[in-house]
Amino acid sequence: MSYATAAALQAAVYARLASDPVVTQQVGGAIHDAVPAGTPPGTFVVVGQGETVDRSCVTTPAAEHRLRISVISNAAGFQRAKEAAAAVSDAMLADPVPVLPRGRVVGVWFARAEAGRVRGTGARRIELTFRVLVED
Template sequence: MSYGVSAALQAAIYQALFADVTLAGLVGTDIYDALPSGVVPSLYVALGPELAKDRSDKTGGGAEHEFTVSVVTDSSGFAVAKSAAAAVSDVLVNADLTLSRGSLVSLNFHRAKAVRVGAADERRIDLTFRARVQDD
């Protein structure tokens, strides 16, 4: 197994999300790997947990990365969050990302979960994707 492509995959995902005009129109530059300290924006995207599984074969090292991208808002209702979540999905599904190490074989949507957080109006949509990478 190779976990060596993980950082390159994360960087490429972040850059793709950050560069997308539609997503920028919704969340601006509020796309995070780690949330800033202090007050968080009313709508933002955060890269979340990752689970990697070995998918090596006789041609070389590879892995399947199941990762979460969350859309969080303090707006009541899910409409704003769902618009941003759709934009995230549009950017990532079947994306042709160039990695600084290894290569992306496929990137697909796996599932989403929309929830209310706490007693306030905060809403969160966790989008889970699966990326198959090869460590060239």
């Protein structure tokens, strides 16, 4: 197993979300790799958190990236955040799988989602988790 494909995977996911017309309709260009300073208005996406575990076999090194994508919104209620999260989920699961400069994405699967409020701000946050299997 190697963590060497993690940065390339993040870049590919960012590019996929930024180029998806439904995601951009929902959040514009507000796709980040860290929560912006302060409390930004509207709805935005944060890509980059996750966990990686070894999925190598005897012949092929591989890693499962459990990628978390956050949708955060200060709109009243959860509807706006859920619409944006649905667009992100559809974009992540669309064919073809992302192409990486190193490694090969074998598949992308939805794992879970959790909706809640951001403490102290009242904003809504939906954490989407995807399993991405990458052979190196």
